[in-house]
Amino acid sequence: MRVVRFELLTLGDELLLGLTANGHLTFIGAQLGRRGVMLARNVTITDEADAIAAQFSESWARSDVVITTGGLGPTCDDRTREAVAAVLGQKLVRNESTVQHMLERFARLGRKMTDNNLKQADCFERGEVLPNANGTAPGLWVEQDGKILVMLPGPPNELQPMFTDQVIPRLAQRGLLTAREAYVQVRTSGVGESALETRLQPVFDRFGDALSIAFCAHAGHVDCRVSSPSGRLSDEALQGIAAECAGMLGEDFVCYGHDSLSKVCADLLRGQEKTLALAETATGGLLANAFTDISGASKFFAGGCVCYSNESKMQLLDVPECLLAQHGAVSAENAVAMATGAAEKLGADYAMAITGFAGPCGGTKENPVGTIYIALHAPHGMWSKKLNYPGPRQTVKQRAVNAALDWLRRELVRAANGTSLPAGRHGVMQ
């Protein structure tokens, strides 16, 4: 099978200046990866016309498919169309149906279309227009020199549906995509990258260089991907290897594929017909947000409180004033009281509470910045843990949320297996 080389060109000073994350790489890379294609390369360059022409010329020469993003908009720093047309030796011609679409769009929004918008209707004389359902600048599709060029507008809400609804079907039609992922992924938690490799090595050793292995450490989990670029191992063989890894990892195995920890917890809760309530201080809603990102969350998620002030802990969760006076808000006692309050007020089976000092200010000698207490209230008991995370505020928040999610996940797995934590009250786990 001939290897088809895909290259992604992401354009924009704002990417190089770190003002916008390169979400197009993440989105397009994942869309293609799920269909058996890995991008060969992604190049990000400036908005400057000469740089675009030089880079496009190079990318076009070495690739079968080039995808560009950005620089199709209405303002003076949008120069991609002209630069690429020069390299392809194509003329740009104003596309009247696109002008019409833009006029209608502005009219619908009750806004006057300024003249600088018109250049967005300039399309290649030999090429197709990909209509933009969510914005003004259309995408462009060109087949020339036995290669394919796809040009997409920069705003994600315009690019993403255009890519899935128009580009993916066209690529599939030309036989450039397969039906499935190029790899099988095993998601784990609680094990470092090097220790994970060592644990799984005995499995991998049996397959020699027919098997390709890659590890990727994320905040809160480590992924292991197995693939066979040479095609010597079948899909079924790869799935068997992944299953063997999962079996060896026990509770440290999270899932196959890409589900988040919150999605895995949500599925376990739904499977056991249990509900969840949350109470947060330090993580300030980030844990609740992880659950409410899941469609249909109302099936298992009762609600949550973000209790910054002591008053809010008393008012919303009935945390006793004397407990806060005696132990302070950053304490195992308060974490347990918040979890209990959330479970009772919201009538939930499980509840998790997080309190702590996310920093950079705050903290005490006993509980310095980065200290996090997590409490878990389950039908059969309740427990708390004390943790400490270094790093900036948002890192501490994210790590605390990951720790809470992983704890809940393990407890739900044990509940499903009948191997729950021993019943107890106010047990403290370090």
Next chain:
Amino acid sequence: MRVVRFELLTLGDELLLGLTANGHLTFIGAQLGRRGVMLARNVTITDEADAIAAQFSESWARSDVVITTGGLGPTCDDRTREAVAAVLGQKLVRNESTVQHMLERFARLGRKMTDNNLKQADCFERGEVLPNANGTAPGLWVEQDGKILVMLPGPPNELQPMFTDQVIPRLAQRGLLTAREAYVQVRTSGVGESALETRLQPVFDRFGDALSIAFCAHAGHVDCRVSSPSGRLSDEALQGIAAECAGMLGEDFVCYGHDSLSKVCADLLRGQEKTLALAETATGGLLANAFTDISGASKFFAGGCVCYSNESKMQLLDVPECLLAQHGAVSAENAVAMATGAAEKLGADYAMAITGFAGPCGGTKENPVGTIYIALHAPHGMWSKKLNYPGPRQTVKQRAVNAALDWLRRELVRAANGTSLPAGRHGVMQ
């Protein structure tokens, strides 16, 4: 002044497969951008040794400074060190102080160091080691052929402090950085990109091609950057131009620079010594999270509730059962009741509530998926707005949060200026 060309090489299949966002580009791009340098290019390629060698060779030839990230770790897919050494014609030698550091680190964590870790101590024979305070693999610094090579480990919590604490000072010492940003940024909201350009064009026209202008549309705001790459306009002149733009935009001007909408609201609340409470359904904690990302949030943020079930709305916020029965949870009435409940329960001056259908399931004929009601409770009255956002669940959540933040920002600006909304109760703004 000679232009110094910086190129960033980000390595890893996980980036090309869209499994991890390219946060290194965002971080390093912003760090350099704030010091007067814009990356000339970022190239992301696969973990494969030949591809790394070929790309590094090309990047090294055309650049003054090359920064690589990733592929320095302990597992079999970490191959950057060897590939780069071959291109530079350098030998790798095991660095004993790094081995010692790794052994100590593993001992401190109570873990056994597996043998695959040792290769992380292999360093260039002619080069410096950048110690890794937060992990095992050190960074590497090489000066050769009048150029600089910086190699950084992939995990962000290791890379980021290494970059700010060790790489930035070394680059500054060699005169490659300046003290300030290469541009002045005006952040706006409520105006589209093309309309913004049209409004500001009269200002820009006066400066001709001495002034370079770029626009960048984000979810919730549009940024306009003014710069003078030729150096013909001074920093003071650029600041004057930005101030003139800000003046023309009135309330649509958010801030100079990079502050988030929540940070701007937080500063306004602190400046006016007011407090804020929140109540969310559809956005599920995302709004609370935006405020609690701000250090010292407890100064102005009383707390918030994420009320998914009707019971939680009644229990936590005293929303009357009859109101929910009559109008439903997705209604202006409930939004206002939730905001009022939050303000009263939490004793806050301002409160915002968001309810709606984030989708993809749910929705009614009158209130289809994407319908969002926002209520604002202020010391002098309360109002609600009905909005509708297309798109996937997380987009709807983010847009609703942005709309709430921008509404609060405008009301706080008006309060500061004595031009608040007319006093009222249950006013509905479409």
